[in-house]
Amino acid sequence: MSTTTDPRPHGTPASLQDSQDAVGRLNPGAWLLVMNREIVVRALNKAFLVGLVVSLVLIGGVLAFVAWQSERTDSYTVAVVGDDATAVAVAQTARERGLASAEAAEASEDGDDGDEAAAGAAGFGAVAVPQADITVLEVADDAAARTALEDGTADAWLHRAGAGDPGAGWTLAGWSEPSGTLTTLLGAGVTERVLADNAARAGTSVAELTAGSTLTTERLDGHAVDRTFVFMAGFAFAFLFLMGAIGSGAMVAGSVVEEKQSRLVEIMAPAVSLRHLLAGKILGSSVIALAQNVLFAGVGLVGLSFTPLAQTLPAMSVSLGWFVAFFTVGFVAVASLYAVAGALASRTEDLQSTSTPMTMLVMAVYFLTFSASGTFEKVLSFVPLTSVVSMPVRVLAGEAAWWEALVSLGILAAFTAVAVLVCERAYRGALMQTGGRVTWRKALTAEA
Amino acid sequence: MTRTTSISTAGPAGRATARGADLEVRDLTRVFGDGLRAVDRVTFTAPSGLLTGFVGGNGAGKTTTMRMIMGVLAVSEGEVRFGGAPITAADRRTFGYMPEERGLYPKQAVLDQLVYLARLRGVSARAARAEVLEQLERLGLAERAKDHVEKLSLGNQQRVQIIAALMGSPRALVLDEPFSGLDPSAVDGMVDLLREHTARGVPVLFSSHQLDLVERLCERLVILKGGRVVAAGTPAELQETGTVRHRLVVGGDAGWVRGVPGVHAVDVEGSVALVELADEGATRRLLTAALERGPVHELTPLRPTLAQIFREVTA
Structure with a gap:
């Protein structure tokens, strides 16, 4: 009908009539203006900037904490009764192990030693010898040891359990529960010492007893990434998705309802x-969301290089690259859904309820992906939106081939294309x- | 025409000139999903170069009609015509429109958003800025150019909104309640502005519920009730269709007028009576009767005010 909004694109006979004149012509560059405005308005928004700075400080803080943890060498004082030569020897062994571990960590930190075993010793997951500086305090008798614990001059007291029974083992006493680091180190000292004694008694040596008993792990695909790290990275990706999708999605919805409420539209x-209006909004918010995630990822990678996890940088960079690609495509779908949430509302107050389904969807992606594993994770890595998080995680874990990632990206792109088309119709509808909230059904079936 | 703008060129190629294009509405109807006929076969013309007032109570269909004219709302039946032909999207792009709600972008500077709106229409950044600054200057808002819209008074927000509608020499103006919230001097300023546009042949259609204002301003009136046009024409034409009353002032008590045949006494208070006369004979009988009783100080026809006509036609 001639009286409805003319959907004819620029260039059809109807608009040729006016083509020689600026008046009445549809501006083909409007989407660019809309996009620019969305970006500028957002970039100058105080709440957004504060949130950005807080997030960056959090990311930097966490990584700084990890780096500090890895460099830190705790000091302990262990009391032993001076008369018990075995106890003194055990404590000395533990002291040597703790110091050796601290030196190894420092060496790998400075890059003098790229040896994975040394780095692994200080890293996540690996069965590591903790770093510690143990001082051995020799005391006169048990009573003196107790006093030392009570007044705090010693952190723990190592002595034989049972009176003179060699089979009873050893006890590490503390005024409260002794520290885990100390327990591990002294446990290792006790094992080493007792093994040596028992071996000597049996007429052999520890070396002979333990010969050929080591088990080392090796990955043939060259991924220097352990499971704990993959889990942490998955959590980080899921969190980045959540922050980007909800933050920038809410921005699109708010900007749409602002124009609807004031009848600017x-x-x-x-x-x-x-x-054009919708495209500009989606692209503008995508640029912001992407820039925000690239910034987070960049700070994260730089921070990571200062921690013992630096060895994971190459694998992490590849995975992050996939995440950025998936996020970019997936966010366009999220942004169009949020644009509809804005269009369904009549006033800003309605946004809460119209955007609930979108928020639930994003939350579901977050909770499903960061905890997923195995076959479930494999499925998620091909399902649109959850694939944004799960596929990069599988790439990082070395479980997915590059073509799997490409196929998944293709599925996501198809999903996004459909979502944009449906949302564009609902948005216009x-x-x-005006007047109250609009339902999806009414939006999709509206005449104009 | 006293104003020249730097933005638009003359009328589009398809029409010789912008002057002389009437805005017509023929049997325009809007049926909402729930079956409500918000606008029912509305027909009227907003002629080129004239101010046409659109009045009616709340829910009469003014806003719905204007939204259909602007193509914001789909037309159920009937049509909108501009310059004698069915309106096109290209026509509408040259219209200035002021919707019922105000606010624009509350948190953006006045200058920035007016320039943005102009640029969306394809005006260059420089030309848009020049016109916006000129308009702000004219409406006394030059110093507020950098302020956020939400910081302005309601009257000033209204001015910013009207600038948004008037930019780029529109070929027709459709304004929903452009005077609401303005003080009398601001109304005068706004009227002067609109007159400049009618002077260059632009039809201006505006809605209002301030009848005194409409009566004073506009050359044509359309009164809407329940989605239908109940009266339309010039104020003089409407006044003729209204019931003319007479005021009679006599020497003594005027209570006797109630007994004169053909005379309907609307109100009698002491020596003053307000009457409606059925025909010429009634006038003669009333005068004769009055003169028999004593002096007659006054017998004047009272032209009905628009407010009275409005009440009559919408009753």
């Missing part, structure tokens, strides 16, 4: 195609309906 609609 009615002023713009005759002049600008609503498609709902935008001009």
